[in-house]
Amino acid sequence: MQQPSQRVKLTSLSSKGGCGCKIGPADLAQVLRELPPGVPNPDLLVGLDTNDDAGVYRLTDELALVQTVDFFTPIVDDPYAFGQIAAANALSDVYAMGGKPLTALNIVAFPIHKLDKSILADILRGAGDKVKEAGATLVGGHSIDDNEPKFGMAVTGTVHPGRIRTNAGAKPGDRLLLTKPIGVGILTTSIKKDQLSAEEIERVTRVMATLNKTAAETMERFGVNACTDVTGFGLLGHASEMAKGSGVGLTLYRPNVPVLPRVRELAEAGFVPGGTKNNFGHVRDGVEFAESIDTIGQWILCDAVTSGGLLIAVPEAEARALLAALREAGVEAEAIGEATADRPGTIRVLDERWTEFEGV
Template sequence: MSESEVLKKVRLTSLSHGGGCGCKIAPGVLADLLKTSVPFALPPELLVGTETADDAAVYQINEHQALIATTDFFMPIVDNPRHFGQIAATNAISDIYAMGGKPLLALALVGMPINVLAPEDISEILDGGREVCAKAGIPVAGGHSIDSVEPIYGLAVIGIIDPKNLKKNSTAQAGDVLVLGKPLGVGIYSAALKKDQLDSVGYEQMIANTTKLNTPGQKLSTIAGVHAMTDVTGFGLLGHAIEICKSSSTQGLINYQELQILPGVKSLAEQGCVTGASGRNWASYGHQVELSNSLTAVDRAILTDPQTSGGLLVACSPTSLDAVLKVFKEEGFEQAGVIGSLVPAEDARTVVKVS
């Protein structure tokens, strides 16, 4: 057996300590790290920076055009190399859509254990990323690669938007309804996969969910009643809902029964298929959440479950809801639906209530 044949038997997820957006630094730890950042005078053209933990940076270049810049990369969440590339690319491009923009081009970010992974597997990862970029109508125009201990892949993506259509996570309004574009449970699926407890149907659901581009974002940005938008990724639904509420001085009311959850997720969570990131997420922001007594530990795990390439979370006026749901349906997001609403903030402690 050749060296390349031996290398090809290596399981991708066995090479990483975490996978997908579950690799993210916990929100509380990240906040502490950023506290030491040295203040810097920001140009007025920088419409979105780090101040509200938004999805991407936005820099205005003229009256009708602003550039959107983002980057996302992580370790494998699946063992199939092509699927890993597709998921990572979909996740990275999502940040452009979450700001309401149109993606223009991508740069590949590649770190691979060259002496561990077979060259053909690495090529498959890159090909998967290029396939998704082609679906988004953008080229992979370059990038950077290193020899690393763990396999890492992602993209830096540049997009464009008319500033008047820009959707931040900080501009939600009391009275808005919250719409979620994709079902939850990807992190629990990934935990089950690592334990060989995810069946073929679950795996197909996982790939379909994580490789579905959040294309509705660009159309949603043109609807005046859409006030704020983000995508749900590593901090889980609660974490990203908190970001919207804190930055817009509102309180979120989430109806757990209205959440769309991937098939079999609850059962897998009951069997202990929960990521470590879920617990880290709760430890970081649980003090800002009020959960109904009727909700179980499994329910909490789903609410904090890190989503890789998760759905768009949209805050819109009730009068624009039909238009928002129409866009989602036209783009193939049949499971998109209302999961709650926003009200004036009662106090600084309870940011989100879940009933």
């Protein structure tokens, strides 16, 4: 992790708090309902209908564009790391759709007369290094002078029209794999309150800055039915979209869900972002929790994530091999649940350890 050019607590400059959260799912759904329907286009293969990670537009029978955009306020104080995280987060949507990033555009809002210009340079350098790591090309961007720093990217990728991974293809019997631990929102909120050690900040930063490139390339060899990345709506929010879009029920095993260290301790101390609680309010009617899972445990499963992992639905016959391949490639993957034919569109969270994948 690079050292910032100027010792500025970037997270303190954000009026929104430490998670860089999206507009809440309930508020966003209300806004989108007011929009007129778009003009039907047979080449728009993935649009707004399934709440997917990115849009997909067919150019030819062999080639489609994947397009996405994401930006947010600082969630760590190191500007280089912030740039890395923001870039990894934006690139993730292309990976979740089964695509390969092609080009990226910077989106910059920065108080250019209040903060040293070297801070912005470090943000852009961090982002540029992640774009290079992804094998994509930075082609430009747009900037404005703003009181609150914000950064992100618009990313274009490519995918074969027949190999698109959406969040709406899960089948009964599929196993669910998750490729990064959760708890990021609670930890980044804790960063703003000076509750984490340097080592803990480095750990959560490394998780957020890790591209989903390896996980996406690994799953290409398998018959994955559905995929989404876990970001601002939290694990249960994105799982709910998969359940509803696919018309399946999901069963998750809470002890199998990977959670970053100290997340529960910090949540109990009150460092839970508003976005996490909004996520919980949005999904709670569609989720049945085991009685032994308390409110803190429920909030953690809804925690608003920045640059999270992929939630992958893969047929049972291929699940063990995919999990093993992901781990062999260095991905922190875990099997956390399964898709069922009963109770479509809903989620059941059990408080028992799932032993099917022990020994993988």
